Amino acid sequence: xxxxxxxxxxxxxxxxxxxxxxxxxxxxxxxxxxxxxxxxxxxxxxxxxxxxxxxxxxxxxxxxxxxxxxxxxxxxxxxxxxxxxxxxxxxxxxxxxxxxxxxxxxxxxxxxxxxxxxxxxxxxxxxxxxxxxxxxxxxxxxxxx
Amino acid sequence: xxxxxxxxxxxxxxxxxxxxxxxxxxxxxxxxxxxxxxxxxxxxxxxxxxxxxxxxxxxxxxxxxxxxxxxxxxxxxxxxxxxxxxxxxxxxxxxxxxxxxx
Numbered sequence: 001x002x003x004x005x006x007x008x009x010x011x012x013x014x015x016x017x018x019x020x021x022x023x024x025x026x027x028x029x030x031x032x033x034x035x036x037x038x039x040x041x042x043x044x045x046x047x048x049x050x051x052x053x054x055x056x057x058x059x060x061x062x063x064x065x066x067x068x069x070x071x072x073x074x075x076x077x078x079x080x081x082x083x084x085x086x087x088x089x090x091x092x093x094x095x096x097x098x099x100x101x102x103x104x105x106x107x108x109x110x111x112x113x114x115x116x117x118x119x120x121x122x123x124x125x126x127x128x129x130x131x132x133x134x135x136x137x138x139x140x141x142x143x144x145x
Numbered sequence: 146x147x148x149x150x151x152x153x154x155x156x157x158x159x160x161x162x163x164x165x166x167x168x169x170x171x172x173x174x175x176x177x178x179x180x181x182x183x184x185x186x187x188x189x190x191x192x193x194x195x196x197x198x199x200x201x202x203x204x205x206x207x208x209x210x211x212x213x214x215x216x217x218x219x220x221x222x223x224x225x226x227x228x229x230x231x232x233x234x235x236x237x238x239x240x241x242x243x244x245x246x247x
Contacts, residue, residue, distance in 0.1 A: 031190075031207045067211045090209045091175065099203040102220075104196065106160060110217035114173070114209045 036086055036093040036122075040133075043084050043097075043124050048131035053077050056123040056134040065115040065140040072123045072134075074107040079128035083109060089119035115140045150242040154228045161222040161246050163194070165230055166215050173208040189214065192232045196222055222246060 033039035040048070055073040062068040074080045084097040095113045107125075118139040125132045151166040167189070174186030188208040194201050201220055224246055231241030 031205065069215075087209060091173075092207050092209050094207055095209045096207060097205040099205070101200040101203055102196075104221040105201050106219040106221075108219060110215075112211035112215050114171075114211050 030097070031092065031094055033094055034091065036088040036120075039086055039093045040122065040124065043086075043094075043126075044131040044133075048124065048133050050134065051077075051132040052134075054123060054125050054132050054134040056121065056136050058121050058136040058138045060137075061139045061141070062115060063141050065117075067112050068115050068138060068140070069110070069112050070121070071110045072108070072125075074125045074132075077107070077125055077127050077132060080107040080125050081128070082126040083107070084124045084126075085113065086122045086124065087113060087115055087119055088121070089117050090115065148238075148240055150230055150232075150240060152228070152230065152242055152244040154226075154244045154246040156224055156246060157219075160219045161196075161226065161228070163218050163220070163228055163244075164216070166213055167192070167230070167232060167240075168213055169232075169234070171208060171210060171212040171214065187234060187236055189232045189234050192216070192230065194218065195229045196220065196226055198229075 030039065030042050033042055053076040057071040059068060070085060072083050072085065074083055080100060082097055082099045085095045086093045087095050098109055100107060115138060120135060120137045122133055122135045149168045153164045155162050169189055170187060171189065172184050172187040174183060176184050178184050186208060189206050192204040192206060202218060226246045228244045228246060229241060231239065233239050
């Protein structure tokens with residue numbers, strides 16, 4: 001162990017740490033996005049394709065914008081790692097990102113989000129071979145944002 | 146304030162069907178209270194669901210998820226498995242609950 005190897009180790013350790021940090025910061029950055037197109041880009045890295053294998057169920061008309069039921073069915077796709085939902089007209093467009101940690105989980109999710117006004121909704125599924133999207137739109141009579 | 150987690154886990158067609166209703170106000174920081182002041186942001190930022198201690202689902206949530214978030218998932222498993230949900234909010238508050246599959 002000489003001075004050179006010690007310095008190398010230190011540099012390596014510092015690199016590791018800084019490599020880990022952005023992971024937690026990434027989630028916060030994504031949630032803080034204000035522009036829907038930006039947000040989608042941040043999730044997919046700019047390359048995505050629409051597919052009818054990803055099924056997004058949103059109500060055509062939501063009476064109460066504070067509780068809009070959404071269902072995303074990605075069971076027709078293989079190797080789904082995560083599902084994200086972007087509500088375009090919301091002040092914070094990214095509603096949630098569901099990461100599937102185990103293959104035991106069926107890639108089907110149902111949840112509720114808030115919507116401020118009539119909006120386009122995009123679901124993004126991350127598969128082994130890239131990003132797949134599905135879009136729908138919902139009219140809101142009473143906003144909840 | 147008690148923030149309860151209502152849960153139901155049941156076997157259905159060979160899969161565990163989990164339904165959650167997490168009691169939480171999910172304040173966006175945009176709503177005004179009756180006195181005209183903004184209600185400060187308070188929302189769940191992360192929800193983790195595990196089965197018998199193995200992580201299954203990890204959800205990053207934003208303030209635009211509805212209040213009292215409702216979640217529905219299905220996963221492989223058997224009767225008697227223990228499903229755990231835990232959440233963390235932007236204020237650092239935490240809660241978790243175990244549910245046995247019926």
